Amino acid sequence: MIAPTVSREALLHVVKNLPAAPRILAQLGTLLLDPNSDLTDVVDLLRHDSALTARVIRVSNSAAYGAGSRAGSIEEALMRVGFNEVYRLIGLAAVAQVAEDSLRNYGVSGTRLRENSLFCAFIMEILAPAIDLDARAAYTAGLLRSTGKIAVDRLAPGPLHIRNYAASGQGRPLDTWEMETVGIDNCAAAAMVLGEWRFPQPTIDAIREHYRPHPTATPMAALLNIACGAAEKAGYPLPGEITYWDVTPAKLELAHVDSDMIERAIERAGYQFERAREAIS
Structure with a gap:
């Protein structure tokens, strides 16, 4: 069977109905690069989305950010969390908003999608400084790497009539199943969506290439692949992805990390993850 071709217009039409949180996160990243910006500018940006604002307040009041x-x-x-923590806080609120619903065509609950996103994000954030990557960009890549799945899932029950991966995947790698049933894989879809939202190109490229980082891929793509494998190892996998996460010498070399660094990052990420999961539950 020849898979239908998903047009850019069809995908972006679906994206228009997604929560505004990721768009605001992209704008926030640009804003925080400006040395003249302050909390007033951040507040003004957040006021464009009352739902996100409410989530940020709720997360800030969680045990993850202290008592009082x-x-x-x-x-x-x-003010409670501090200017340097603003991006992470809003990222947590954003992933809670975007990944609130289950992806029924992927057989993934909203809870598992949030857990995987958060664990990947923390591994990326922890390892990025050690290899001279921007920690904020790396964190974002981990946090939003499944954006394409959310967008593709929203295409059904339209003309595509996607069958559930658990029922029709038959053990195939996820992107193979997506190409055969939808005509686009989630990594390419994510790159298209994040480009529309104006995220930095290095973040977009990392997500596009992270399933199979080739020898000329960016270190961030290889690191994201390793972070996803760490999330799988920690007990937060997503269906159909395990075959992508083999740790090879070439992959470690491209990401500029070693096995000891990964194990230490998993331990640190586990602590951060538990605090964050409680904050957005």
Whole structure:
């Protein structure tokens, strides 16, 4: 059977109905690069999305950010966590908003999607400085790497009539199944969506290439592949992806990490993950 071809227009039409949180996260990343920006600018940006603002306040009041008086406004929430922590806080709130629903065509619950995203993000953030990668960009790549799955899942039940991966995948790698049934794989879809949202190109390239990072791929792509394998090892896998995460010498060399670094990162990420999971539950 020849798979239908998903047009850019069809995919982006679906994306228009997704929560605005990732778009705001992209704008926030640009804003935080400006040395003249302050919390007032961040507040003004967040006010464009009342749902995200409410989530940020709720996350800031969680045990992950300490006890004490509860924040009642977005200004109080951001002051509570501090300017340097703003991006991570809003990233947590964003992934909670975007990955709230199950991906029924992938057989993935919203909870598992959030868990995988968070664990990947923390591994990326931990390892990035050691290899001279921007920690914020690396964190974002881990956090949003499954954006393409969300977009593709939203295409059904339209004209594509995608069958559930668990029922029709028959053990095939996920991107093979996607190409045969939808005509686009989730990595390419994510790159298209994140480009529309104006995320930095290195983040987009890392997500596009992370299933099978080739010898000329970016170190961030290889590191994202390794981070996803770490999430699988920690007990937060997504269906159909295990075949991508073999740790090879070539992959380690491309990512500029070693096995000891990965194991230490998994341990640190586990602690951060438990705090974050409680914050967005």
